[in-house]
Amino acid sequence: MTDQQTEKKQGVLSSNVVMSGIRPTGMLHLGNYFGAIRNYVRMQEQYECYFMVADLHSLTTHPDTSLLKEHVKRVLAENIACGLDPDKATFYCQSHVRETGELYLYLNMLAYKGELEKTVTFKDKARLHPENVNAGLLTYPVLQTADIIIHRAGLVPVGKDQEQHLEMARNFVQRFNHRYGQIFPEPHAFNFNEALVKVPGLDGSGKMSKSENNMSTLYFADDDDTIRKKVMKAKTDAGPTEPNSPMPDYIENIFLLMHLVSEEGVIKKYQEDYNNCSIRYGDLKKQLAEDMVKFIAPIRQKADDILANDKYLVETMQKGAARASESAQKTMKLVREAIGLNYF
Numbered sequence: 001m002t003d004q005q006t007e008k009k010q011g012v013l014s015s016n017v018v019m020s021g022i023r024p025t026g027m028l029h030l031g032n033y034f035g036a037i038r039n040y041v042r043m044q045e046q047y048e049c050y051f052m053v054a055d056l057h058s059l060t061t062h063p064d065t066s067l068l069k070e071h072v073k074r075v076l077a078e079n080i081a082c083g084l085d086p087d088k089a090t091f092y093c094q095s096h097v098r099e100t101g102e103l104y105l106y107l108n109m110l111a112y113k114g115e116l117e118k119t120v121t122f123k124d125k126a127r128l129h130p131e132n133v134n135a136g137l138l139t140y141p142v143l144q145t146a147d148i149i150i151h152r153a154g155l156v157p158v159g160k161d162q163e164q165h166l167e168m169a170r171n172f173v174q175r176f177n178h179r180y181g182q183i184f185p186e187p188h189a190f191n192f193n194e195a196l197v198k199v200p201g202l203d204g205s206g207k208m209s210k211s212e213n214n215m216s217t218l219y220f221a222d223d224d225d226t227i228r229k230k231v232m233k234a235k236t237d238a239g240p241t242e243p244n245s246p247m248p249d250y251i252e253n254i255f256l257l258m259h260l261v262s263e264e265g266v267i268k269k270y271q272e273d274y275n276n277c278s279i280r281y282g283d284l285k286k287q288l289a290e291d292m293v294k295f296i297a298p299i300r301q302k303a304d305d306i307l308a309n310d311k312y313l314v315e316t317m318q319k320g321a322a323r324a325s326e327s328a329q330k331t332m333k334l335v336r337e338a339i340g341l342n343y344f
């Protein structure tokens with residue numbers, strides 16, 4: 001019996017293969033780190049991992065490719081500076097794995113217009129850029145599914161913003177398996193059994209992101225003074241007047257950011273100050289700014305060193321492309337056989 005037949009007999013597949021990606025639409029920020037990259041670094045020690053720079057996805061929203069090469073290299077360098085090890089994980093560029101495009105085509109026949117139109121990220125992007133509501137934007141979750149299942153991955157370290165996409169991925173996988181046989185495991189978001197993370201923006205609303213308001217996002221490329229300036233501009237108010245008052249969202253978000261980079265004792269002190277109405281938001285923000293600088297500066301310096309070594313970056317991409325393509329070719333052989341596209 002072949003491996004595939006054995007797996008078919010066992011019913012629903014599970015997989016400990018890991019897959020995730022980040023779009024090169026700008027520089028990496030704290031949301032990318034705490035939502036995704038931090039887990040990549042932990043997972044690469046224990047699992048077979050595929051991590052990709054999602055350059056094709058970026059074309060759905062960024063058709064101007066004049067900065068693409070620069071951004072791809074920066075995302076590669078920043079991931080490595082954060083601890084991703086290209087010798088432990090397969091780290092590659094999405095466009096180097098041509099098989100994903102073929103799988104995307106097959107999956108598109110199993111994805112329905114109505115469900116794609118209901119996707120929150122599609123609606124948000126269509127609202128922000130009504131002049132460019134292209135079909136690639138609509139079928140983004142289908143390409144994302146192809147990226148994941150091309151390695152037959154089951155574990156997907158992502159932030160909370162990707163939850164709906166993974167639910168759609170499971171639907172597409174179920175439809176494929178139902179129609180053509182049990183080929184693919186169902187992918188699930190993974191955060192070491194903890195709740196998925198959403199890092200808020202410094203403006204107190206929404207999430208930190210590459211393309212929204214630059215002042216509310218802390219990038220790994222930000223210099224120390226920029227970090228300080230951004231944190232000091234975070235929204236606050238005159239402070240609580242009643243002991244143990246509930247925190248407004250924008251203050252809660254400052255504490256949430258503090259939990260990412262500050263020491264427990266320091267956070268506790270400011271929480272007590274808040275509860276007994278003696279908190280000075282200027283001091284709170286100064287503390288947060290210094291802790292952010294301490295966290296970001298070494299990663300920025302490391303990324304700059306890696307970026308200066310173009311030969312290393314090119315070799316890393318080539319090595320990743322070869323390994324990821326080998327895995328994708330194996331999967332596509334199974335897929336073509338399952339669909340019945342193996343005529344000879």
Ligand code: AMP
Nearest residue numbers: 023031032035036158159198199207208
């Ligand atoms: P993107 O930058 O949209 O390509 O996202 C790359 C990864 O970073 C995905 O796993 C996202 O879930 C994660 N991510 C992006 N922004 C945030 C955020 N503000 N909080 C948590 N995770 C995030």
